[in-house]
Amino acid sequence: MPQTLLQKVWDAHTVRRLPSGQTQLFIGLHLVHEVTSPQAFDALRQRGWPVRFPRRTFATVDHIVPTRDAARPFADVMAEAMMTALERNCREFGVPLWGLSDQRQGIVHVIGPELGLTQPGMTIACGDSHTSTHGAFGSVAFGIGTSQVRDVLASQCLAMEPLKVRRIRVEGDLAEGVYAKDVVLAIIARLGVKGGVGYAYEYAGSTIEGLSMDGRMTICNMSIEGGARVGYVNPDATTFDYLRGRPFAPSGDAFDRAVSWWRSMASDPGAPYDDEVVMEAAALEPIVTWGVHPGQSVPVSGRLPAPSEAPPEERQNVADALAFMGFDAGAPIAGTPIDVAFIGSCTNSRLSDLREAARVVGGQRIARSVKGLVVPGSRAVRRAAEAEGLHEVFLAAGFEWRDAGCSMCLGMNPDRLEGRQISASSSNRNFKGRQGSPTGRTLLMSPAMVAAAAVAGEVVDLRQVLRAGGGAR
Amino acid sequence: MSARAITCVQGTGLPLRGHDIDTDRIIPARYLRAVTFEGLERHVFEDDRRGWAGAGAHPFDRDEWRGAAVLVVNANFGCGSSREHAPQALQRRGLQAIVGESFSEIFFGNALALGLPCASIGPADATWLQQLLEDAPDTQVVLDLETMTVSAAGRVVPASMPASARDALVSGAWDATGLLLARGEEVDAVAARLPYVSDW
Ligand code: SF4
Numbered sequence: 054m055p056q057t058l059l060q061k062v063w064d065a066h067t068v069r070r071l072p073s074g075q076t077q078l079f080i081g082l083h084l085v086h087e088v089t090s091p092q093a094f095d096a097l098r099q100r101g102w103p104v105r106f107p108r109r110t111f112a113t114v115d116h117i118v119p120t121r122d123a124a125r126p127f128a129d130v131m132a133e134a135m136m137t138a139l140e141r142n143c144r145e146f147g148v149p150l151w152g153l154s155d156q157r158q159g160i161v162h163v164i165g166p167e168l169g170l171t172q173p174g175m176t177i178a179c180g181d182s183h184t185s186t187h188g189a190f191g192s193v194a195f196g197i198g199t200s201q202v203r204d205v206l207a208s209q210c211l212a213m214e215p216l217k218v219r220r221i222r223v224e225g226d227l228a229e230g231v232y233a234k235d236v237v238l239a240i241i242a243r244l245g246v247k248g249g250v251g252y253a254y255e256y257a258g259s260t261i262e263g264l265s266m267d268g269r270m271t272i273c274n275m276s277i278e279g280g281a282r283v284g285y286v287n288p289d290a291t292t293f294d295y296l297r298g299r300p301f302a303p304s305g306d307a308f309d310r311a312v313s314w315w316r317s318m319a320s321d322p323g324a325p326y327d328d329e330v331v332m333e334a335a336a337l338e339p340i341v342t343w344g345v346h347p348g349q350s351v352p353v354s355g356r357l358p359a360p361s362e363a364p365p366e367e368r369q370n371v372a373d374a375l376a377f378m379g380f381d382a383g384a385p386i387a388g389t390p391i392d393v394a395f396i397g398s399c400t401n402s403r404l405s406d407l408r409e410a411a412r413v414v415g416g417q418r419i420a421r422s423v424k425g426l427v428v429p430g431s432r433a434v435r436r437a438a439e440a441e442g443l444h445e446v447f448l449a450a451g452f453e454w455r456d457a458g459c460s461m462c463l464g465m466n467p468d469r470l471e472g473r474q475i476s477a478s479s480s481n482r483n484f485k486g487r488q489g490s491p492t493g494r495t496l497l498m499s500p501a502m503v504a505a506a507a508v509a510g511e512v513v514d515l516r517q518v519l520r521a522g523g524g525a526r
Numbered sequence: 527m528s529a530r531a532i533t534c535v536q537g538t539g540l541p542l543r544g545h546d547i548d549t550d551r552i553i554p555a556r557y558l559r560a561v562t563f564e565g566l567e568r569h570v571f572e573d574d575r576r577g578w579a580g581a582g583a584h585p586f587d588r589d590e591w592r593g594a595a596v597l598v599v600n601a602n603f604g605c606g607s608s609r610e611h612a613p614q615a616l617q618r619r620g621l622q623a624i625v626g627e628s629f630s631e632i633f634f635g636n637a638l639a640l641g642l643p644c645a646s647i648g649p650a651d652a653t654w655l656q657q658l659l660e661d662a663p664d665t666q667v668v669l670d671l672e673t674m675t676v677s678a679a680g681r682v683v684p685a686s687m688p689a690s691a692r693d694a695l696v697s698g699a700w701d702a703t704g705l706l707l708a709r710g711e712e713v714d715a716v717a718a719r720l721p722y723v724s725d726w
Contacts, residue, residue: 065716065719065720066716066720067716068709068712068713068716069709069712071690071699071702071705072693072697072699072705073690073691073693073694073697073699074689074690074693075690075691075694075702077705077706079713079716079717079720081720081722081723088558088609089608089609089610091561091562092561092562092563095561095562102707105713106717109723116558117559129559131559131560132559134560134561135559135560135561138561172722174722175722180608181607181608182606182607182608182632184608196608196632197608197632197635198608198609198610198613198632198635198636198639199563199610199611199636200610200636200639200640200701200703201635201636201639203703204639204702204703204706207703207706207707208703208706208707208713209713209717210706210713211706212702212705212706214688214690214691246546246602246605247546247601247602247605247628247630250602250628250630250631251631277606277632278606280602280605280630280631282631282632303725303726307725307726310721310726311721311722311726314721314722314726346546346548346605366545366601366649367545369544370544370545370546373544463550463555463607464554464555464556465555465556465558465559482548482550482606482607484548484550484551484606485550485551485573485574486550486551486554486555486573487550487555489555489556491554491573491576491577492577
């Protein structure tokens with residue numbers, strides 16, 4: 054009987070059916086960071102429990118780290134307390150920690166793949182909703198809360214409800230200036246921010262197969278913004294090539310054995326799906342969000358919706374979002390002035406993202422009115438970008454070139470919007486207050502679109518910029 | 527570890543209108559800069575409460591709904607970040623159950639792990655209940671997990687949640703840690719069968 058990857062991974066990791074009907078699922082890789090773990094480690098300490106599989110558990114620090122001047126102690130005493138707690142917990146429980154003195158530090162969803170920890174066929178958990186990123190490798194990766202972090206630390210297991218699988222097939226070639234970010238924003242626009250509740254999203258089709266691992270990670274990363282807790286791509290040659298030679302990937306003969314197991318975990322032809330959706334890549338434009346959740350977006354050539362055009366149950370939401378953003382129904386999104394340009398986050402802070410952004414910047418300068426921030430997702434990305442001279446392009450343009458961390462993706466560190474600022478951002482959430490100012494405003498888009506907006510001082514159609522010969526080729 | 531069986535939640539309600547209320551709104555990220563959950567309840571919906579048409583106007587600031595046990599919401603409540611700080615803050619504020627049209631999965635699971643049931647009711651039933659609580663804030667709301675119903679002012683509407691979650695609540699098995707720790711040798715057996723755990 055043909056099966057989906059989800060089913061195979063689920064079966065391979067099932068310990069038993071719990072009396073409630075939930076599945077007790079073994080978790081093959083547990084990634085830990087400073088925000089959602091301290092209370093979980095405390096619970097273990099109180100009960101005298103050890104970490105069950107310290108060798109399948111790895112920690113880093115990302116959310117709170119200042120991306121400029123990360124000297125200890127941090128200026129923010131609360132951030133310092135969290136850092137100290139993580140260091141103490143990892144030491145006491147025998148969990149490896151890649152902290153600020155380690156060259157491997159970075160955003161948890163960037164370093165897992167980059168170190169080769171993330172592999173096909175695994176179950177992965179992390180106390181962070183964007184854990185779905187790791188599904189790009191054909192793993193089943195769950196974002197969890199602190200009580201579940203405690204459960205995984207103590208038992209290496211989770212109690213989970215079964216998931217349905219929706220296959221989302223994207224077919225055809227992407228136009229110049231259109232990226233994985235636009236594909237996933239289009240998927241969310243089509244299926245809605247709650248369309249994925251109860252589902253794992255399997256991304257398939259020629260467009261997805263043609264993407265690099267970086268692009269696949271961008272798409273899986275934002276599964277959660279579409280309500281799907283898990284998103285994955287079946288592992289293929291692109292996946293295996295990426296993993297070859299990574300520090301935690303198997304090597305030599307073991308690599309070949311691994312590849313045959315990894316291949317065997319991919320969805321079979323004819324596997325049953327609970328739902329299937331097909332999209333054409335050629336129809337896609339660069340996409341920009343205009344509202345307060347990632348489903349409120351328009352193609353860059355489009356106009357903002359009027360509440361009256363929305364389905365009845367959405368009208369109030371659209372009206373509220375327009376009011377919060379201070380935008381007029383019917384106005385074009387292109388031409389919206391921006392104050393901040395943020396290139397970073399676990400969605401779009403990898404080397405290929407920075408390369409595309411730098412190509413768009415070319416030798417130009419960013420608009421005088423714009424504060425520009427480029428924040429590599431990891432120290433390894435930062436080093437690789439510097440080896441190619443990308444930092445010089447950004448610095449010459451007037452961007453700040455920062456150290457790795459979550460930065461302005463969320464307001465937990467010194468990088469924040471101020472007041473009503475509007476940010477063009479390559480991150481994943483445009484929720485009210487997300488970027489650190491309760492009244493700040495976020496327009497999500499691809500990193501190349503952010504670069505183009507930074508130069509222009511307003512939202513622009515990257516395709517026109519590229520056609521006009523803007524950016525370096 | 528066995529937890530307390532939760533079969534029924536009864537008390538006054540707190541209506542909170544709006545779809546897609548995300549966890550960044552429930553508890554802004556700056557309050558995650560802490561190593562405990564203590565005191566989070568003071569910051570529930572803090573930015574919304576400041577920005578709401580005038581001080582004291584947000585449902586969480588209004589006297590008539592103080593002390594409520596049941597929060598009544600609309601669709602996709604708790605979407606976004608996986609922060610357990612969100613259900614922690616709501617529970618620490620005294621809320622014992624949430625009913626509404628639908629919930630994000632991660633939020634639902636986090637709340638379940640705290641013994642905070644989230645029950646789905648029809649969209650029209652959710653707005654009916656909100657209207658009722660706006661008109662008559664003293665109304666008693668009952669979420670009965672055995673009959674899977676919500677009742678108020680003499681009307682009873684059907685409620686739903688995944689059967690396994692319901693069973694876990696009514697049997698007092700919602701704190702899964704004890705169950706997950708129980709069969710250590712079965713866990714080891716699964717681990718040993720996985721090629722990536724046993725080094726290929
Ligand atoms: S970059 Fe943003 S979304 Fe990603 S882990 Fe950090 S805070 Fe979360």
